[in-house]
Amino acid sequence: MSEAHDAGERLRGRIAGTVTMDAPLAAFTTFRVGGPADVLVEAETEDDLVAVARERGPAPVAVIGKGSNLLVSDDGFRGIAVRLGRAFREHERDGDDLRLGGAVYLPAAARLTARLALTGFEFAAEIPATFGGAVRMNAGAHGRSMQDVLRWARVVNLGDGSVRTAGVEDLEYMYRHSALGPDDVVTRGQVWLEPGDGDAIAARIRRLIDFRRTTQPTGRSAGSVFKNPPGTSAGRLIDEAGGKGMRSGGAEVSAVHANFIVASPGATAADVWTLVVRLRALVWRSSGVELEPEVRFLGEFPLVETEVQREIEG
Ligand code: EPU
Helix, strand or coil: CCHHHHHHHHHCCCCCCEEEEEEECHHHCCCCCCCEEEEEEEECCHHHHHHHHHHCCCCCEEECCCCCCEEECCCCEEEEEEEECHHHHCEEEECCEEEEECCCEHHHHHHHHHHCCEECCHHHHHCCCEHHHHHHHCCEECCEEHHHCEEEEEEEECCCCCEEEEEHHHHCCECCECCCCCCEEEEEEEEECEECCHHHHHHHHHHHHHHHHHHCCCCECCCCCECCCCCCCHHHHHHHCCCCCCEECCEEECCCCCCCEEECCCCCHHHHHHHHHHHHHHHHHHHCCCCCECCEEECCCHHHHHHHHHHHHC
16 A cells, blocks of 8 residues: 555545546547556545545646646556546636636637637647646647636646636746646636637648647657757757657657657557657757657656666767
């Protein structure tokens, strides 16, 4: 029994949501790889999240959104994984604004804005993330990102159990970055939009989706693996260094877009991680740029971590 299991026992039956012990996480990620979490909490109220903060003790906690930007170790996670349940999938119109729950799927929200004839959120149509995850990492596409539309977000901190409403200016947004930390869960927020033509919005969304289909691979991936370094593109750097098509077990650097790693069924998290390490070393050698992952890693990847140090330092 780990500290997480102990906390899971304390939470069981005491929250509105569900507590599952030794819960496989692979199905909650778009890579579809990785092992179990000691505990999975699916929260249905903000109080559930506060209860996790109160009962977690020393157990590590990780928030899992759509799992579209996440690699879980094959050994799993010796902590409490937290997901937002159905209650956080709600939306509400407020004038030309839209309030969205943290678990709302961004492409679904974008389609909704077409039906409501509200413009400004089209870019979100091709981002496979939850609203809460997107707010936290300032997800974006086509030169727009969450910082351009957000007014405020409700945030529960799984460290101290605090609940607050943060204005967009409090979030210190930068490219794929905000002031929100790993313990912060965005439970809902409000985006500002403008009246538009529903058909034109729907047409723009279709164009963006078509564009994505020709420039980015389908298949099990986590989107861009690395952040774009200032002034350049991680995909281009990897491509120029000859990384396309590089394989490790069941994982492959996409031939469509070099900043994507695609996991075939049967791939392991170690396969993906090995490619991450090799790509960093490859680009560092060919252009002197140290790529910073955009994907989050959950659990331990000890052996390969040593390899990163060796390749980059040596
Ligand atoms: N390029 C190559 N080879 C490749 C891939 C790209 O030469 O294999 C070149 C392209 O030709 C282009 C440049 O690199 O000139 C930039 O590529 P692209 O337009 O595909 O955009 P990106 O910078 O790679 C960013 C976001 C994507 C987002 C797209 C479209 C990051 C790390 N990536 O990609 O976001 O969908 O723009 O807006 O910011 C994500 O964050 O997970 C993600 C997919």
